[in-house]
Amino acid sequence: MKQLFSLPTPSYSLVWTFVIQLALSRSSVLAGNGTKACKLSSESSSKVLDRLEQLANKTFTADITDGEDSYTYVFQLCGDAGGVPEAGVIQVNKKTNKMTSIGLYTKTQVIGGNQWVLLIYNDGEEYDNHCGQEKRRAMIMISCNKNADVGELKVFPEDRERGNNCYYFFELDSSAACPVESSQLSAGSILLIIAFCLVAVYLIGGFLYQRLIVGAKGMEQFPNYAFWVEVGNLTADGCDFVCRSRNREESPAYRGVTTDAVEEEPEERDDHLLPM
Incomplete structure (x- = not known):
């Protein structure tokens, strides 16, 4: 009986993961607004965000185990992650199936470098018992990788020991973050x-x-x-x-002979030798 009762648990988890991914793919198709859906704190950051246009409406997931809890993180660039309105990054508890909004794409900050772009989604749901019960925040570092159109989403463990300014940190490699190479011909x-x-x-x-x-x-x-x-x-x-x-x-001259030596000598006449 114990074996029969314990079998549905992993099967249910796999089915739930498949349902989530199916819903995410459907929501990403319906978004279709590109990077324009993000509301930036500074309009000067729009050019940096435009570099990531090819990543818009794509869904990225990452799994992590924290002690006895397991979570699935869902990230979407300027789109509803997991179908949650205005949520750019969400956390899904695999045991309770609870979805938590970590950051909103309507509260976006963008910092760009030559080989990277940093997205900051602010105003997520408030923490329960740590980080001063402030609102959650997601930071997504997108690094340049010319050999990969889109890499895998990596998530780093949350630092819960901080008193404030807590954040969730993610990393993603993509060629979209690489600078545009201009022609080298002058x-x-x-x-x-x-x-x-x-x-x-x-x-x-x-x-x-x-x-x-x-x-x-x-x-x-x-x-x-x-x-x-x-x-x-x-x-x-x-x-x-x-x-x-x-x-x-x-005129050319031989060694030891001057030009005076080669002057034309007068012609000798021998008319006197002829018989009379």
Whole structure:
């Protein structure tokens, strides 16, 4: 009898978890307001919250065991978590099935960094016997992870020893928190790419024209071969004129022989040797 009586307990827990997830998925579809549903304490934070638009209307859950109690936490970005109106994060006691609102998305604070976004949901239900019976608060740290669109929701144990300023802390990895990468190409790089493409089209097109249409062979297949040869010769002459330092008017001379030694000698006439 004990075995038959103890079996329904875990089965009931599994069924209840399935029902909760089904209800959460249904409520997330019905929300459909995106990040605009969140009411921010500062309008300047709206740009930071817009970075998380792809996470809107998605439901995230996490389980934790605290002593003899087990809880399921449900988080939704700017949506009714678990179908509870205005609740961004709720706590579900698995034994009693009691739902507790931890924070409201209508009381949202947003703090953003280069690689992270911190959401703070305020004005949850009041604590029972600790933390000065102040209202609960949820803090969700969403960190940048380029390799994951959406990671798993992690929950950290609540610090109940504090006299005030208590909070529930959650962590979630997502690529939505990563900064938008702008193009690394500068204007000069783009111009170089365009110039390279134009040169490639000129060479390939000219080569095909010279070979297939004109019927050129060898180096004559190079487009405008005569023009570029002349350009090369003129460039070499200009470099020779500018860079070489020797006097161009002096004629070359062998070592030890001056230019005076190679002057043209007068022609010797041998007319007197002819017979008269």
